[in-house]
Amino acid sequence: xxxxxxxGLKKNELEGxxxxxxxxxxxxxxxxSTIAGTAAVVVALTIFFFARYHIVRxxxxxxxxxxxxxxxxxxxxxxxxxxxEIINSIxxxxxxxxxxxxxxMYLSEVRKFDEAEKPFCRPLKKAKxxxxxxxxxxxxxAIRENAGKYQQAIxxxxxxxxxxxxxxxxxxxxxxxxxxxx
Numbered sequence: 085x086x087x088x089x090x091x092g093l094k095k096n097e098l099e100g101x102x103x104x105x106x107x108x109x110x111x112x113x114x115x116x117s118t119i120a121g122t123a124a125v126v127v128a129l130t131i132f133f134f135a136r137y138h139i140v141r142x143x144x145x146x147x148x149x150x151x152x153x154x155x156x157x158x159x160x161x162x163x164x165x166x167x168x169e170i171i172n173s174i175x176x177x178x179x180x181x182x183x184x185x186x187x188x189m190y191l192s193e194v195r196k197f198d199e200a201e202k203p204f205c206r207p208l209k210k211a212k213x214x215x216x217x218x219x220x221x222x223x224x225x226a227i228r229e230n231a232g233k234y235q236q237a238i239x240x241x242x243x244x245x246x247x248x249x250x251x252x253x254x255x256x257x258x259x260x261x262x263x264x265x266x
Contacts, residue, residue: 197230225237
């Protein structure tokens with residue numbers, strides 16, 4: 085009696101497919117070798133690039149730590165150089181955004197407000213992940229406010245509040261006069 089169960093049908097289909105594949109490979113050895121070799125090269129290159137990308141990101145995190153150490157030692161020019169290197173070499177990564185924020189915060193502290201705004205041009209336009217944009221907007225607003233560019237700061241803050249009404253970076257009270265009783 086023939087085996088008409090699902091397992092029996094699947095087994096027969098698989099056997100048929102394997103026999104067909106073996107016959108095709110025998111008839112097309114050169115083509116099969118070319119396809120298999122190309123697939124192996126693609127897999128090897130993919131593994132290489134992912135591993136390389138991981139190493140570059142790990143080194144960038146190390147460089148960020150070195151830059152922070154330079155700031156703590158008063159070597160701000162060396163730290164700024166490292167931040168610029170990270171920003172230029174691996175754009176769009178988390179290390180890039182950390183370097184931009186650190187650079188902007190330092191430049192803001194030393195009252196170089198126009199230079200402090202520059203690192204935020206890219207995060208406000210193309211940031212990934214999108215969760216970085218509200219933080220960048222709040223810092224940009226603070227930089228402009230500290231620079232005395234009050235109208236530009238108000239514009240950034242209003243855009244921030246309209247675009248991100250429920251973000252954690254939103255002030256607790258958007259209307260400061262609410263809590264005043266004087």
